[in-house]
Amino acid sequence: MRIGEASKRSGVPVSTIRYYIRRGLIVPDGEGTQYLFDEQDCHTLERIVQFKKWGLSLETAHRLLSLERVSSGVEQDTVEDCVALLRTHQKQLEDQRVRYQHYKEEINEFIDELNRQAAAPHGSALAPTGVPLRALSLLCCPRCGGAFQISKADMDMTAIFSADLHCSCGYRAEIRNGIIYAECEEKYPFDEPDIDRELYRSAPSELVSLIQKSYNWMGTRIKELSLPSGSVVMETHLNSFFALYKKLTQIDPSNIYVVQDKFPAIIxxxxxYIDRLPAKPEILYIAAADNTTFPLRKGCVDLLIDYCSTNEYGIYADDFYLDRMRQYLKPSASVIGTYFYFDPDSRSLQKLREMYPLNGEKNYTRDYFKSGIRSHYHIAKQAEIGVSTDSGDGMTFDFNCTGDALYMRSFLLHPAERHRPEREEE
Known part of the structure; x- marks a missing residue:
């Protein structure tokens, strides 16, 4: 819907909605003065109206919306962050002896709702999930390409929950609790699993708004692809970002989703968290220390999600992430993602190299991405999402020096042999 219809539906004036957009509280798809509002944007407007009624500042409302945007409502740590913000506002109401006592009661109800979401099972949440049987055809030995022999399997009619996987060449992996563990020895001395999701929770609200804007752009491109039923969609480097996470209850359940990280704890x-969601697609979880070598058949992926994966991979390798991932893509595949970069002479690049000695020389520069895709990919669409000059004091881009411009560029790529014309959205 257009902005006028969203205004009528919410009762919020158009001028106020545009102000919220400028502040990043609402992040509809679109640019300039033309925006398209979906149900989530209308829900966000309703939330803002509710927060304003409670007397929350726009800054606090923005922070709550940011936490909601990076959460599915079942993470206790994120819920605690929301509760802490709301409790602080309660104290302010008490200190000021605000007359409207029933607003405090509404906040209590909202807190209870958040806690129930995090604590209570959701629908079939307690039902175990495993390696989907229809995903077995995607698996093969990463060393020789041979088929796996499966033994000691605990399974039902839809999935395998535990098993040993072994190949005649000697390669071995295992399935535990529905996760494939493939050579998970520690090999990243400058990194650790973000099990508290500090990267998301510490991100400034303005940066989270830009991240949401890039998610929206990517979501629109995915819809435009009209992937056939049963497609294979893959995302790696979840310890950095997990773009699919917030969309798992909305995406096509007929597809198979493959997700991987080098840290078993992150998988x-x-x-x-996903097992507790009310509805979820079939997911193949892979914990593998090598971020581009998996027990996965070559040429099986229809869509690769690269949300900062190229950046993250470049911190520990000299070669190019998308070149390594080509082996898993079908000739007709697409790559949708977002790349982050600094100006070549920025202080942040120098700090990045000091913090991560293995970082590729040109990683986090625009030229690195452009030259990397030139040989094997063609840009179908791309868009500059925005610029952040403050990544906060937490884990989020902790090498970003305040004041340095961190650019975000989203893209849709096809293998070069598809010869799609380049289009750039300004």
């Missing part, structure tokens, strides 16, 4: 964390 276990997200599987635990």
């Amino acid at each position: 276990e964390l997200y599987k635990g």
Whole structure:
């Protein structure tokens, strides 16, 4: 819907909605003065109206919306952040002896709702999930390409919950609690699993709004692709970002989703959260220390999500992430993602190299991405999402020096042989 219809539906004046957009509280798809509002945007407007009624500042409302945007409502740590903000506002109401006592009661109800979402099972949440049987055809030995032999399997009619996987060449992996563990030895001395989701929770609200804007752009491109039923969609480097996470209850359940991280703890964390969602697609979870070598058949992926994966991979390798991932893509595949970069002479690049000695020389520069895709990919669409000059004091881009411009560019790529014409959205 257009902004006028969203205004009528919410009772919020158009001028106020535009102000909220400028502040980043609402992040509809679109640019300039033309915006398209979906149900989530209308829900956000309703939330803002509710927060204003309670007397919350726009800054606090923005923070609550940011936490909601990076959460599915089942993470206790994120809920605690929301509750802390709301409790602080309660104290302010008490200190000022605000006359409207029933607003405090509404806040209590909202807190109770958040806690119930995090604590209570959702629908079939307690039902175990495993490696989907229809995903077995995607698996193969990463060393020789041979088929796996499966033994000691605990399974039902839809999934395998535990098993040993072994190949005649000697390669071995295992399935535990529905996760494939493939050579998970520690090999990243400058990194650790973000099991508290500090990267999301510490991100400034303005940066989260830009991240949401990039998610919206990518979501629109995914819809435009009209993937056939049963497609394979893959995302790696979940310890950095997990773009699919907030969309898992909205995306096509006929597809198979493959997610991977080098840290088993991260895969276990997200599987635990996703298992508690009311509806979820079939997901193949892979914990593998090598971020581009998986027990996965070559040429099986229809869509690769690269949300900062190219950046993250470049911190520990000299070669290019999308070149390594080509082996898993079908000739007709697409890549949708967002790349982050600094100006070549920025202080942040120098700090990045000091913090991560293995970082590729040109990683986090625009030229690195442009030259990396030139040989094997063609840009179908791309858009500059925005610029952040403050990543906060937490884990989020902790090498970003305040004041340095961190650019975000979202893209849709096809293998070069598809010869799609380049289009750039200004």
